[in-house]
Amino acid sequence: MRLRDMISRRAALGGAAALLGAATLGAARAAPVATLGARRIEVASDGGFSLPLGMLARDVAPEALLAELAAAGLSTERAATVLNVTLIRDGEELTLIDCGAGGNFMPGAGKLGEALDAAGVDRAKVKRVLFTHAHPDHLWGALDSFDEAAYPEASFHIAAAERDFWLSADVLSKLPEDRHAFAAGAQRILKALGDRVQTFRPGAEVAPGVVALDTAGHTPGHVAFAVSGGGASLVVLGDALTHPALSFRRPDWATGADQDPAQAVATRKKLLDRLATDRLPFIGYHLPTPGLGRAEAKDGAWRYLPGG
Numbered sequence: 001m002r003l004r005d006m007i008s009r010r011a012a013l014g015g016a017a018a019l020l021g022a023a024t025l026g027a028a029r030a031a032p033v034a035t036l037g038a039r040r041i042e043v044a045s046d047g048g049f050s051l052p053l054g055m056l057a058r059d060v061a062p063e064a065l066l067a068e069l070a071a072a073g074l075s076t077e078r079a080a081t082v083l084n085v086t087l088i089r090d091g092e093e094l095t096l097i098d099c100g101a102g103g104n105f106m107p108g109a110g111k112l113g114e115a116l117d118a119a120g121v122d123r124a125k126v127k128r129v130l131f132t133h134a135h136p137d138h139l140w141g142a143l144d145s146f147d148e149a150a151y152p153e154a155s156f157h158i159a160a161a162e163r164d165f166w167l168s169a170d171v172l173s174k175l176p177e178d179r180h181a182f183a184a185g186a187q188r189i190l191k192a193l194g195d196r197v198q199t200f201r202p203g204a205e206v207a208p209g210v211v212a213l214d215t216a217g218h219t220p221g222h223v224a225f226a227v228s229g230g231g232a233s234l235v236v237l238g239d240a241l242t243h244p245a246l247s248f249r250r251p252d253w254a255t256g257a258d259q260d261p262a263q264a265v266a267t268r269k270k271l272l273d274r275l276a277t278d279r280l281p282f283i284g285y286h287l288p289t290p291g292l293g294r295a296e297a298k299d300g301a302w303r304y305l306p307g308g
């Protein structure tokens, strides 16, 4: 595509702000957060949004929640979260892990396209998108504003258990009413992607050097991904751990978004134990950008150590 056509297309789709961003940032790349052999791991932001404090922990006394937030030096008025999309550059081959919320979920989210433009990523070069799960902030960015695949040459990969849950005839009966739009969105998008969608089971190598890990609980088919190369590994967590204080200090607290609270808690503790024991770095989709960190055992729970 010629530069003039690219600029006019960007201007048409994203308005003057996107054009200005493209002109200012040029082909700058996102900083790599890790290098695993020949694989370079980057994080591109889809933006962020606020959520009610009550979403952070369910069935927990408000005083206990406020005390934990205050102890961590966090706001006791509002909760803000961010969306960190992982990009794996394997030579010329690009893999995204999750693809943001798109334009229809929450104000403040859906910025991934701008971030990828700024990082010099041609969306037509993305070979595959791997989903940790099918919640809106991870899936809905799969379609563009014309309801076509936002990554025109990509295949889209989701755990079979996750796809089956969202496409099941009785999915609404398993969700609270305020989550019914999640099901409608997941069905619409998975159907629109059609035969570009491929399913896998935990344990499968879903891309070169990328293995799916069973982390069910947040949703029935939630997975994390272990990315390896050059003798090192890093885990892309999705929403198995979402909060820099609560997920580590109080892994026994289910979040308002955990589909199966008991399973989510058990998964979180098992995962934290492994991450801390094996000193594995990880990227959390909702941890402070870029979401890279490690876990350390502390006082019968864990502590989040930001950075590699």
Ligand SMILES: [Zn+2]
Pocket: 135, 137, 138, 239, 285, 286
């Ligand atoms: Zn999420």
